[in-house]
Amino acid sequence: MSYALRRLGFFVVTLWVALTINFALPRLMPGNPAIAMMARFRGRVNGNVLKALEIAFGVNTKQGLVSQYFSYLGNTLTGHFGTSLTFYPNSVSQVVFSALPWTLGIVGVTTVLAFALGTLVGMTSGWRRGSVLDSVLPPVFVITSAFPYFWIALLAILLFPITLHVLPIGFGYSNTDTIGWTWHFVGDVLYHAVLPALTILVTSIGGWILTMRNNMITTLSEDYVRMARAKGLSPLRIMFDYAGRNAILPNLTGFAMSLGFVVSGAILVEYVFSYPGVGFLLLQAVQNEDYPLMQTLFLLITVAVLVAILVMDFVTMLLDPRTRSES
């Protein structure tokens, strides 16, 4: 139980650090950048919104720093994120929740796909040391793992929409569409998702292949694998049930982490394709100096990662008895 408590404690501490970063950053920067933001929006937004902003960023307020901090913590924890300036008069929560499904859909699906495919290929490659697959794939993916995501996205745009005139250049759906659960709209969304999804898949699968291959190789030299061989079990059974099953454990933790990172996902890929997800929204907020929106997105992304890690900790506790008996 103490393991569970410690992990919970870690969750709380990290969340607190993220909240404090949000609070402290604008106040630490020389010449509070929020003042420039206020000046830009004065007159364009109504008085109450401006007043709330001033309190949130510590401008023109007579509150002390400590009470500012606590009212900030209180507001954030109760879900009062303020008003978005870019999408005025929508609240930050509304804006964020309209972008969330897009990212969860595209990055979520590709993350699961990349993990499944990468693990399978990596397992086979590690099992067949020195085969064609094993001698070609690892070096290729060592190199592609160093490619900038967004540049692959640019190449994809150059190759498909511009040179071959297939697939759209960006956005989540066509301008002419009416949004709703119609076959036409869903088809159009999928059509628009092909290129961003392929980009993320190509750039993220390499890591899974490499780590799984290396885990597999390490596991294959274990005694229990030799034992399985001695018993004369079928190679497939040894590969999946004996070696693969153990080799996948470290990768599972990585998978949980990357599920958490789905929300921040492929910020730059979304940016290149102008895909209406969370990453693109974050960069829009940055470019428009929409600090309330930016802060909330950073918090959301951090919370997503933290929740994923917490869930994985508990799953590990169920799967691996060693963590339970640990003091």
Next chain:
Amino acid sequence: MSAGVLAPKRGLAGRSRWGRLRTGAGANLLRAIVSNHKATAGAILLLIFVFFAVFPGVIAHDNPQAEIYARAAAPSAKHLLGTTTYGQDIFSQLIWSTRESLFIAVIAGALATVLSVLIGVSAAYLGGGADSVLSLFTDVFLVIPAFPLIVVIAAYAKNGGDAILIAVLVVTGWSYGARQLRSQALSLRNRDFLVAARLRGERRWRIIVFEILPTMTSLIVANFLGAALYSVLAAAGLQFIGLGNPNTMSWGTMLYWAQNNEALQIGTPLWAVMPGIALALLGAAFSLLNYAFDEISNPALRPVGRKRGRRRS
């Protein structure tokens, strides 16, 4: 791994086992680089880039920022890669940009590594309460999503220049290495040679600097390579979205201007393609060296059939 956009690609150097490596790693390191194909390729690539960074004028004679040539020209003998919409020579820009990109990568990578060593090794060596605090600190920084944090900091510190950029990369890039170095140092703690040093009455800092660190040289180098790779990609990403200083010459900035002028659509695709290739090659150099180090440290990962021909069925 799709985790984060750029951050956790460093898993390659993951479970290093440097147990067998003894002190005096300098000569070993060199021998290792020469004997491993991936390491040789990475080292040669890196040397080429260092040459570009130090002597860009030897290769590219045109002034990279002068807007004096024909606009958006196709590649020709005079302009090997054509010109930009502003009338700048793309080849020249590419070569001159090496300096800034490499500089940021090396400095940020080195500083992040120093921080990793300081925090990781002291946590392991001090133990007890200090270890708990430092480890918690490391873990917190490890899970806070790096790229969004970089974007947020850079957004507040608009056009802060290279110093801010490097600071941000160091703050977000040290934690992974610190954790690795801590566990490595922990496993060393009760080795005989350290016990002997303690019994001899050596001072703490002497033990750390002269006994522990030399043993960990290779892991530290691997960490530097990982941190440098991360810095190359993260810096390029930031510059690409316009959060670097758009007036400096770097590959990320080239991509920023290319994207802003729709280089792909208006028929100057090389403007956007070439800086990406350069980034990928520099990244590949770090990545190849890093992976090779993993192979050197963990003999089980080495390609089969070369050194010891013992094949498993």
